[in-house]
Amino acid sequence: MTRQTILIKVGGGKTINWDFIAEDLRKIIRTHKIVLVHGANAMRDQIAEKLNHPTKTIVSPSGVTSVYTDSRAIDIFLMSYAGLVNKKIVAVLQGNRVNAVGLSGVDGSLWQAKRKKHVYDVTNGKTRLIQDNLTGKVTRINIRLIKILLKNNFYPVICPPAIDESHQIVNTDGDTAAIETAISLGIKKVVFLFEMPGLLKDFPNERSKIDRIDRKHIDDFVVLTQGRMKKKLLAVKQALETGIETVYFGDGRMKRPIISALAGTGTIIS
C-alpha cells in the first residue's frame, strides 16, 4: 500500500520546538510520507534588526497587513529562511533519522509566483503606490521535484521565497503556498503548528480554544480573527473548497505536537 502524505506547515515563531517536531516526524514517517513547510519570521526580524534594515509592514486599503519587501529585505529573507533556519531544521531532522532535504521555492522553480506589481499602502489615511515591492502569490507548484524526492524516501523541507515569471526572487505568504502545495499534490491532511494551542475564540486567551469547526462555518471565525490568523483561515477555507479534507491546528511548542494535533487536541477543521 502506498503511504498517505501529510503536509505539515510550521510557523516561524521563537518558541516553536523543533526537537519535539522531529521526534514526532521520526515516528510518523514509518506509516506516512511527509512534506514540511516552515516559516522563519522571528529569525528574519532579528537578523533584519542587526543589519539595520528592520522589517517594515504595509497596510492595504482593505486593511490587510503584509511585509514590505525591497531587494535588501529579499537578501535578509534568503539569509534567514533558506539559509539559517532551513538548514538548522534539516540538521535536527537528520539527527532524528528523517532524511530531510531543504528547499526554497526558488529551487527547481518549486514555487512559481505571480508578482504583485502594484501594491498600495495606507498610512495615516494617505494611500501610497509602492512599485518596488518584491512579493507574489504562488500560483504554480513544480510537483515533479517533490514527487521524485518522496518516491526516493527523501523528505522535502520547503520555505519561502518563491520565484516569479521573470525568474526574480519574491517573498510570498508561506501559509498560502503550503496550501497550494498540498492541493497540487492531492494531499488530504494538512497540519498547521504555531505558538497557540489551536484557534482561539478570544485571542490571546489560550483557554478559549475552539475544538472543532465545520467547514460551513469558517466565515464566522474569519470575522473573529485578525492579522496572520485571518490570512491562515482564509487559506484553510480555500483548501477545504479545493480537495483537502481536514486541516489540523496544533501547538508547536509542546511535546508530540503533530501526533496530538492529528488526535484532535488542537482545532480540527473539516
Add this chain to the structure above:
Amino acid sequence: MTRQTILIKVGGGKTINWDFIAEDLRKIIRTHKIVLVHGANAMRDQIAEKLNHPTKTIVSPSGVTSVYTDSRAIDIFLMSYAGLVNKKIVAVLQGNRVNAVGLSGVDGSLWQAKRKKHVYDVTNGKTRLIQDNLTGKVTRINIRLIKILLKNNFYPVICPPAIDESHQIVNTDGDTAAIETAISLGIKKVVFLFEMPGLLKDFPNERSKIDRIDRKHIDDFVVLTQGRMKKKLLAVKQALETGIETVYFGDGRMKRPIISALAGTGTIIS
C-alpha cells in the same frame, strides 16, 4: 548515449560573473550533465563584518591557514552560503533555463564530514589548542540524492557547510568536498573557476599563467603556491590519483568561462 557529467567548482570571489557562467551552462547541458559546487567567501566576510563577527583565521603548526568557525560563524556561513548566494545562483540559472536545485552539504546528508575535534593555532610563536572549532573534512558523499536529481534533469548546485557524524553542521573546505564529490560520482572532468586566468607561476602577475601541467609535476607547483591555491593544488593532486582524468582551471570573470577553460585557455592539469 548517456551524457557525460562535468563537475564545476566556482570560487566565492566578488568579481565572479554568474551571468556568463549561466550562459555557458545553458549550452553545456545540451550535451553534458553538470554538478555545480560554489563558494561564497566574499559575501560571507561582508555579512560577518556587518554582524560584528568578522571572519577569523587560524594558522596550523605546519603553516596552513584556515577559517576559525565557532557557532556564530556557522550561522553566518549558513546565511551567506546556503541562503543568500546559493539561491541567487539558482535564480540566475533558472533564468537561463538550467533547472537548478540548490543544496548544502547538510541536505540529505550530502556531504558527511569527520569533525576535526582538536585544532591548533599558532599566533606570535605561541601554539594554542582550539576545541570549539566547528570544521570537518568531507569523507563520505550521499551520491544517491545527486544521481536521482541528475537522472531527472535537475542540476544540483551544492555549497558548504557539511554535516558531521553527530549531525552537527560543520564548515568544510569546498575544493576538497568538490573533488570528493567528483570521485564518488565517477566524474572524469572537473573545472575550477576563480578570479585568475589560470594557475600563475608568478602570482599575482596574470601574464605568468601556466598553460599545462603534467600530473607527474604537480608537486613542483605546490611548492610555488601559497594559501588557497596550495590547498586547491593538493586537492587536484589527490583527484588525479583517484580516477579524475583532467582538471581545468579557468577565469570566472570572463565571458564563456567554462567553454574556454575546457578548450584550454586556462591551465589544464592531466
